[in-house]
Amino acid sequence: MNSEITIKRSDCLQCRMRDQSIFAGLDTEELCSLGMEVQDIHCRHGDVLYRMREPARYAYTLRNGAVKLVSSLESGQEVIVRLLHHGDLLGFEGMQGECHRHSAIVLAPSQLCRLDLAELQRLSERLPKVREAILQRWQDALQKSEERIIELGAKRAEARLATFLLQWAQRYPQLRSLPFPLTRTDIAAFLGLSTEHVSRIMADFKRQALIQEQGGQLEILKPQSLAHIAGMPDEHKPD
Amino acid sequence: MNSEITIKRSDCLQCRMRDQSIFAGLDTEELCSLGMEVQDIHCRHGDVLYRMREPARYAYTLRNGAVKLVSSLESGQEVIVRLLHHGDLLGFEGMQGECHRHSAIVLAPSQLCRLDLAELQRLSERLPKVREAILQRWQDALQKSEERIIELGAKRAEARLATFLLQWAQRYPQLRSLPFPLTRTDIAAFLGLSTEHVSRIMADFKRQALIQEQGGQLEILKPQSLAHIAGMPDEHKPD
DNA sequence: AGTCAAAATTGATTTTTCTCAATGCCGCTC
DNA sequence: GAGCGGCATTGAGAAAAATCAATTTTGACT
Known part of the structure; x- marks a missing residue:
């Protein structure tokens, strides 16, 4: 091609x-x-x-x-x-x-x-x-x-993924619904995890209604909860 | 103090x-x-x-x-x-x-x-x-x-440790016996592992006679084997 | 040499993560 | 709308790594 x-x-x-x-x-x-x-x-x-x-x-x-x-x-x-x-x-x-x-x-x-x-x-x-x-x-x-070295070295999969989603969202400050063109395999390659593991955690986040996805768009429903999972210091937490 | x-x-x-x-x-x-x-x-x-x-x-x-x-x-x-x-x-x-x-x-x-x-x-x-x-x-x-992001994201504990030891050695090119003032906990904090896990792998490496340690000095006995464990491309391998 | 504290080792167990395999879903083209 | 292909999801089992709990070793100081 x-x-x-x-x-x-x-x-x-x-x-x-x-x-x-x-x-x-x-x-x-x-x-x-x-x-x-x-x-x-x-x-x-x-x-x-x-x-x-x-x-x-x-x-x-x-x-x-x-x-x-x-x-x-x-x-x-x-x-x-x-x-x-x-x-x-x-x-x-x-x-x-x-x-x-x-x-x-x-x-x-x-x-x-x-x-x-x-x-x-x-x-x-x-x-x-x-x-x-x-x-x-x-x-x-x-x-x-x-x-990222700190993330990869110190955090578990759930926390890494939560951090990642929040940081992605930070790049589109005024948008409720974010462009999200990554596959599970992409996310895995970024976070040092397997595709399946990422998929499981994402599915979990969805079941808990922390996030929502449709057609390449992502919505963060509960930033606070994600921040908590991410183990973030209060100063870095989203609204 | x-x-x-x-x-x-x-x-x-x-x-x-x-x-x-x-x-x-x-x-x-x-x-x-x-x-x-x-x-x-x-x-x-x-x-x-x-x-x-x-x-x-x-x-x-x-x-x-x-x-x-x-x-x-x-x-x-x-x-x-x-x-x-x-x-x-x-x-x-x-x-x-x-x-x-x-x-x-x-x-x-x-x-x-x-x-x-x-x-x-x-x-x-x-x-x-x-x-x-x-x-x-x-x-x-x-x-x-x-x-390091690549190491942490892509390699398993053994490989990370092997890479680390070889890279440490590279900083003292002409020395057979290297100054090595790190504790297992330090190495663990560098590689994103637990102290015990590092200790086990180091002990393994010693049993396999890949390395040798005494009094804060480290000796790399089989750089080739370590490089192999590290999963290094040939170009980066030590002598 | 003897004591002490820190560091290393080892074992047993649990948790986390990966791997392999199967299935389901969605958007595309024909 | 049927069929196709790429993704996502899910499950089961295996492997990797963490955790908890003793010991042992080491090195520093007396």
């Missing part, structure tokens, strides 16, 4: 996400003077943005949709290293001229901006604001990554 | 680790002109360099010894988020003016350089080389952190 990825020239000035991007803080004039070719990419479920071990040419900003970063082991087993939502960056590990450390696979219809890494490198040397924005993203990624 | 930490002024010019530090690449003149107060810290088992949630004032370079970064959950459970060896950096999460995300606890007699974060911040704005060195460290930390 052919990839359905379409590419065209993007206009950063019109971008809805401009103030959340790594170019936030630049005024219109600076933005125009970047001379940077930014491509607008549209793709859908199953499309592959890049593959693990490929030399990295581009970095991406996810404007809309969802993407998983997957690492495949020799055993054939796959682990989801990160899940990305609107506003997240991917492919930046190539900034030091390295290969991609994961494969990037699209989960839901998505729009991304594609940036040439070499150009971005030059840009970040020239513009402190861009550089800081990128450093900040690195830092956030490390923090989240360490939080 | 009082902390046994001693602090004095450090002389960077004489430092053995100068070319591996974040000041590597600076010539002697540049180094002298930094005007940076660097403190030389000596401490030993059990000393606390900083605590989780404390506002961050200093960053550290570990010149010698070993340090664990610990995150404590409300349950009282502790997870070791990172283990640090000679050459590693710690406390840099404070560069964006945040609090420490872990507690830093000394495992073995250690020497560190302590840098004022505010000064370091200014320095990195002025010197591209320092800035790049720090970014590189962030990147390395993220990569290692993601590798």
Whole structure:
């Protein structure tokens, strides 16, 4: 099957996400003077943005949709290293001229901006604001990554899943019903569990009316209860 | 019990680790002109360099010894988020003016350089080389952190422990007998296992003569076999 | 050498999670 | 609307890991 990825020239000035991007803080004039070719990419479920071990040419900003970063082991087993939502960056590990450390696979219809890494490198040397924005993203990624180590190391399956659902919901703050394009196998690959185990716990949560699902949409009915199962400190609990 | 930490002024010019530090690449003149107060810290088992949630004032370079970064959950459970060896950096999460995300606890007699974060911040704005060195460290930390997610998510206890022992050994390349100041509980907190389970597997490894232990020293007798248990791809296997 | 406390080991048992296998459900195409 | 394929669900049994409860070993200090 052919990839359905379409590419065209993007206009950063019109971008809805401009103030959340790594170019936030630049005024219109600076933005125009970047001379940077930014491509607008549209793709859908199953499309592959890049593959693990490929030399990295581009970095991406996810404007809309969802993407998983997957690492495949020799055993054939796959682990989801990160899940990305609107506003997240991917492919930046190539900034030091390295290969991609994961494969990037699209989960839901998505729009991304594609940036040439070499150009971005030059840009970040020239513009402190861009550089800081990128450093900040690195830092956030490390923090989240360490939080996941704690989840995986310290919590049991139920708690991990509850945490995961709440964190997913946090990315769609004003929505009652959330887009949820993950299969049980995806969730399992993210949480370090078997597909069946995830399915059982999800079914349990549904029977307890903590959550509700239909047609790729998820609704969190009792965030408090989930937070309790997740073993969260009060400060991080949802309303 | 009082902390046994001693602090004095450090002389960077004489430092053995100068070319591996974040000041590597600076010539002697540049180094002298930094005007940076660097403190030389000596401490030993059990000393606390900083605590989780404390506002961050200093960053550290570990010149010698070993340090664990610990995150404590409300349950009282502790997870070791990172283990640090000679050459590693710690406390840099404070560069964006945040609090420490872990507690830093000394495992073995250690020497560190302590840098004022505010000064370091200014320095990195002025010197591209320092800035790049720090970014590189962030990147390395993220990569290692993601590798641990994969370990925790995909491997069983035996394999995790085997990987861990081999990676520990990699930090002391030319030594047959390695310093190994971790308790079974420490290893368990790093690998997301119970103390007893770690103890059993370590005892197994010893019975199979894969490793040997005495007085805080560890010897890897059969790296190949461990690598096999670890499920490593050939490229990463030790000799 | 003797004492003590912390750490490691071991065993028995329970809980958690995985694996394998079967079945049910839903959305698609023809 | 029948048939198909990918997911989800469920059950049963096996394996992995945790927990609880003793001991034993070790190392530090006297």
